[in-house]
Each structure stands twice: as structure tokens, then as C-alpha cells.
Amino acid sequence: MISKYDKENKILTLIITEEIDQHTADNIRRKLDNEIEIYNSKKVIFDFTNITFMDSSGIGMVLGRYKLVKMLGGEFELINVNRRLKKIFDMSGVSRIIKINNEGLIAKEENNEEAI
Amino acid sequence: MKRLYDNEMKLEFSSKTCNEAFARIAVAAFVSQLDPTIDELSDIKTAISEAVTNSIIHGYEEGEGTVKIEARIYLDTVQIEIIDNGKGIENVEMAMKPLYTSKPDLERSGMGFTIMESFMDEVKVESALGFGTRVIMKKKITPKEDLKEDNLSDEKQKEDIKNTLGA
Numbered sequence: 001m002i003s004k005y006d007k008e009n010k011i012l013t014l015i016i017t018e019e020i021d022q023h024t025a026d027n028i029r030r031k032l033d034n035e036i037e038i039y040n041s042k043k044v045i046f047d048f049t050n051i052t053f054m055d056s057s058g059i060g061m062v063l064g065r066y067k068l069v070k071m072l073g074g075e076f077e078l079i080n081v082n083r084r085l086k087k088i089f090d091m092s093g094v095s096r097i098i099k100i101n102n103e104g105l106i107a108k109e110e111n112n113e114e115a116i
Numbered sequence: 117m118k119r120l121y122d123n124e125m126k127l128e129f130s131s132k133t134c135n136e137a138f139a140r141i142a143v144a145a146f147v148s149q150l151d152p153t154i155d156e157l158s159d160i161k162t163a164i165s166e167a168v169t170n171s172i173i174h175g176y177e178e179g180e181g182t183v184k185i186e187a188r189i190y191l192d193t194v195q196i197e198i199i200d201n202g203k204g205i206e207n208v209e210m211a212m213k214p215l216y217t218s219k220p221d222l223e224r225s226g227m228g229f230t231i232m233e234s235f236m237d238e239v240k241v242e243s244a245l246g247f248g249t250r251v252i253m254k255k256k257i258t259p260k261e262d263l264k265e266d267n268l269s270d271e272k273q274k275e276d277i278k279n280t281l282g283a
Contacts, residue, residue, distance in 0.1 A: 019137065021133070021136045021137065021165050021169065022133045022136060022165075022169040022172070022173065023133035023134050023136050023137070025223075029223075053140075053158075053161065053162075053165075054162075055162050055165040055166055055169070055228075055231065056166060056169075056224075056225050056227040056228050056231050057169070057223075057224075059225035059227055060222075060223030060224055060225045061223065063223070063225070064223050084155070084158055084162075087234070088162075088227070088231060091214070091227060091230060091231065091234060092214075092215070092225055092227045092230075093215075
């Protein structure tokens with residue numbers, strides 16, 4: 001996990017780089033909670049660019065962190081969620097509660113197509 | 117005697133969550149001989165992860181036990197069975213309902229079976245209280261010739277559209 005903090009706008013971006021399953025979820029959860037509590041930022045962004053695998057353990061993980069950020073009075077957003085992960089978040093109703101911003105991902109795909 | 121399958125593999129491992137990645141990668145490697153797309157492989161890996169997690173945290177309740185996986189290839193279809201000798205599921209129909217979970221305290225979402233059903237073509241669950249659970253999943257791997265034909269028809273469609281627009 002890589003964390004980036006934008007001091008000026010008080011935005012904490014957490015880039016998750018691990019595969020998410022039942023085994024890894026506990027550890028990732030602890031690290032995320034830790035960062036969220038330390039910075040207590042205005043906005044927390046989870047960046048899914050580097051995720052190569054996620055099963056349903058990711059749903060509980062994201063919802064739990066969303067609750068924590070809300071409780072601390074911040075905004076919460078997911079970015080760069082690929083088609084497969086989006087499907088899992090749609091099925092479970094996560095996308096109805098949590099904002100998913102895929103503008104970056106769409107721009108990247110368009111660039112790739114141009115390159116081809 | 118004629119066999120009912122073209123290829124088969126069997127796998128047994130301890131009921132520990134650290135084996136989840138091993139299980140899904142091993143099955144994916146076996147399925148690779150059918151030349152699946154990356155999406156098809158990811159579908160299978162996700163479904164395996166869900167079933168194995170269920171065996172470990174529900175079947176054996178994170179205690180000792182052995183999880184077995186049997187995979188068979190019949191022509192272009194793979195059938196994967198995940199078997200445990202854990203406590204079994206009292207009400208399979210209820211367990212398979214979206215968002216149902218017997219362990220909400222673990223941040224479990226209750227989406228495991230729903231994900232298996234949506235990522236695989238067929239999912240069957242056999243369970244007996246006190247004896248264990250067997251999840252049988254099937255997925256047809258798209259033959260690459262079909263994909264080529266699809267591309268061709270796509271090209272043809274595009275041309276048709278162009279012609280229509282041009283006219």
C-alpha cells in the first residue's frame with residue numbers, strides 16, 4: 001500500500017497494491033485504518049489502479065473503511081476501478097453508497113487505443 | 117472403458133487462508149491448457165477464492181481440516197469441485213441468497229455464492245450437516261475460432277453500419 005497526502009487540500013490517497021482475499025484483508029484493513037486515523041483528512045481516496053485480484057473480501061473492507069471515514073466526518077471515494085471490480089461493487093450495492101470515479105481510467109484506456 | 121473427461125487434477129491442502137492464493141493460481145494454471153482469455157481466468161480465480169474461503173471460515177470455522185479441489189476438463193468445459201469435510205450448511209438456499217452471511221462480524225459481505233454464480237456458468241452446492249460441503253462449478257471456455265468469427269462479424273457489422281450511413 002502506498003499513501004499520498006495532499007496537505008493543501010487535505011486529501012489522503014491510498015493506493016492499494018496487494019491482492020485482496022480473506023487472508024490479506026485483515027492486514028490491509030489495519031494499515032488503511034491506521035493511515036485514515038493518522039491524517040484525519042477531509043477526503044479519503046482509495047486508488048484501485050494496481051489491484052490484480054479482489055474477491056468478495058474487498059466488499060466488506062471498502063464498506064468498513066467508508067463507515068470509518070464518514071464517522072470521522074470525511075468524504076470517501078474509489079478511483080480507477082476496473083470492469084471486473086466494478087461488477088463486484090455493483091452486485092453488492094457498494095456503488096450505490098460509495099462514489100466511484102473512473103475518469104482517470106477511461107482517459108488512460110483512450111490513450112492506449114490511440115497508441116495502438 | 118471410456119472416460120467421461122479428457123483431463124483431471126486433484127489437490128489437497130490445509131484449511132488455512134494463506135492457501136487461498138495457491139489454490140486459485142493452481143486451478144488457473146490447470147485451466148490454462150484450454151487457452152482461456154484473461155477475463156475467463158480471472159472469473160475462475162475469483163470463484164475459487166470464494167468457495168475456498170467458505171470452506172475455511174464457515175466449513176471448518178478456521179479450525180483444522182483439509183480442503184480438496186478436483187478439476188476436470190470435458191472438451192472445452194472445465195468442472196471444478198471444492199470439497200470440505202466441515203460442519204456443512206443447514207440451509208443451502210438461504211446461504212446462496214445475496215447479502216446473506218452467518219458471520220457479519222468478520223466484515224463478510226454475503227456475496228460469495230452470488231459472485232460464484234455470476235462468474236461461472238453453473239454452480240451446484242451439495243451439503244450435509246456434520247459431513248461437509250461440495251461446491252461444483254462449470255465454465256465453458258470460448259474456443260478461439262469463435263472469437264475470431266465474432267471479430268469477423270464485428271468487422272462486417274461495422275462495414276454494414278458504414279454502408280448504411282454512407283447511403
